[in-house]
Amino acid sequence: MTAVGLDELGEAYYDRQRIPFVRVDITEEKEFSKLPQKGVSCVVNLACLQPANVKKENYNPANYIKVNTIGTLNILEYCRKTGAGKVIYTISHRSVQGLWEQGKVITENDIKCIKYTGNFSMYSISEGAAMDCVEHYSQQYGLQGIILRLPPVYGYGPHMEGFRDGKPEKTGFQVFIDKAISGETIELWGNCDKGRDIIYVKDVLSAIILGLKSDTASGLYNIASGKALSLKEEAEAIIKAFSPVDHPSQIILRPDKQNSIDPFVYDISKARRDLKWYPRFSIAEMLEDYKKEMKSGRFNFLIEKRKRMMV
Numbered sequence: 001m002t003a004v005g006l007d008e009l010g011e012a013y014y015d016r017q018r019i020p021f022v023r024v025d026i027t028e029e030k031e032f033s034k035l036p037q038k039g040v041s042c043v044v045n046l047a048c049l050q051p052a053n054v055k056k057e058n059y060n061p062a063n064y065i066k067v068n069t070i071g072t073l074n075i076l077e078y079c080r081k082t083g084a085g086k087v088i089y090t091i092s093h094r095s096v097q098g099l100w101e102q103g104k105v106i107t108e109n110d111i112k113c114i115k116y117t118g119n120f121s122m123y124s125i126s127e128g129a130a131m132d133c134v135e136h137y138s139q140q141y142g143l144q145g146i147i148l149r150l151p152p153v154y155g156y157g158p159h160m161e162g163f164r165d166g167k168p169e170k171t172g173f174q175v176f177i178d179k180a181i182s183g184e185t186i187e188l189w190g191n192c193d194k195g196r197d198i199i200y201v202k203d204v205l206s207a208i209i210l211g212l213k214s215d216t217a218s219g220l221y222n223i224a225s226g227k228a229l230s231l232k233e234e235a236e237a238i239i240k241a242f243s244p245v246d247h248p249s250q251i252i253l254r255p256d257k258q259n260s261i262d263p264f265v266y267d268i269s270k271a272r273r274d275l276k277w278y279p280r281f282s283i284a285e286m287l288e289d290y291k292k293e294m295k296s297g298r299f300n301f302l303i304e305k306r307k308r309m310m311v
Contacts (some may be wrong), residue, residue: 002036009308015066026071032078034056042086045075048127050092051119052311056166059120068126069133074305076137086144088109090204090212093151093224093266094124100264106219108149119165129193131220133145138218145261146211147220148204151266154286155201156293157302158303161310176235180242180249186235187252195230197265199223202280202289210275217274225279229263241287 003014003021014021024031026047049067072089079087094107097120098113111130114124131147138145160174170178179186207223232251239249271277281289293299 002033007305013301021136025208026074027066029074030079032074035078037082039264040082040084041077042088043075043084044208044212045072045080045089047071047086048090048092050123050160051166052164054166055168058164064122064126065129069129072130073133076133076143078244078277079143080137080141085142086146086212087134087137088146088148088208089130089151090148090208091127091131091212092123093121093149093222094120095128095131095149097124097262100262103263104148105265105267106222108222108270112161115150134217137217144213144215144218146217148207148223149203149266150279151197151199151224151264153199153201153204154290156290156300157306160303160306163310173234173238176238177242180239183244183247184240185252186198186233186249187254187257188231188259189254189257190231190261191255192232192235192253192259193230194259194261194263195228196263197224197232198224199230199279200286200289203279203281207271207277210277214275219269221271222266222268223271223274223277226266226268228265229283231259236285237287239283241291244304261281 001003001019003010003019004024004026005011005021006023006025011021013025017217022034024034026032047067048066054063078084093106095114096110097115098108099106104219110167112128112129113119114128116125118201134143134147137143154173161170176186178184188198204223205219210216235251268278
């Protein structure tokens with residue numbers, strides 16, 4: 001196994017784990033000469049540029065194409081040239097954002113429905129093109145291409161803050177946790193029974209592992225919980241997990257104020273059938289594991305990486 005990235009924090013982390021690490025800029029095809037040229041069976045592509053990582057003053061639509069589309073194409077070429085027979089590519093669910101308002105359970109057979117305005121438009125366009133590249137290499141060259149489509153992924157580390165419309169902002173999830181820890185009141189705006197499909201990072205990892213083991217899986221798979229978690233359910237679970245027993249946070253409903261929750265649910269039956277995968281973590285189990293990872297400190301490099309990104 002070889003880990004690939006660009007920053008020294010990741011390099012130091014993998015060095016402690018005694019895992020080989022190579023610095024590679026995936027937007028430059030020549031950089032792939034640094035990697036093993038034989039004996040590679042699969043490449044897992046987790047790299048992407050997304051709006052949560054981009055300051056307003058750094059926005060450049062070409063960068064989304066360079067990283068998400070050209071970067072993926074370079075990875076596919078590396079697989080073809082070296083004989084790596086499989087690529088696993090994780091993508092956002094933004095390519096079907098236009099279907100969310102229909103209220104239907106979204107399957108892999110639903111066509112792409114990109115929103116061509118807003119903060120995520122170039123992100124969605126670039127990932128949609130990358131998906132098509134994976135499918136092209138699968139059909140043209142016989143590469144086993146597995147695409148894992150992910151809704152919001154929760155986990156200790158990167159889900160604390162990011163850029164929203166180019167400006168730094170704590171995620172609602174982290175705001176709830178911070179308030180719960182201190183026993184502060186938590187306001188729920190709008191329709192708090194409205195919910196969305198989420199997934200825990202360790203459930204995503206289990207899907208990747210099963211993809212590595214499968215000789216037959218191919219194409220697009222929804223890796224989600226298969227159900228909506230409402231804003232109220234999320235807040236209640238966070239309070240139960242993080243609030244002081246003798247001074248728990250109270251919930252105040254504010255239906256007069258609008259929230260930014262987009263409701264969506266994904267069908268996960270294809271992943272169950274082909275990968276024998278299913279999500280193991282409930283929201284309560286996820287939060288308990290989240291607390292354990294906070295205390296362990298083993299992924300603190302992700303926290304430091306996020307801090308540096310937000311400067």
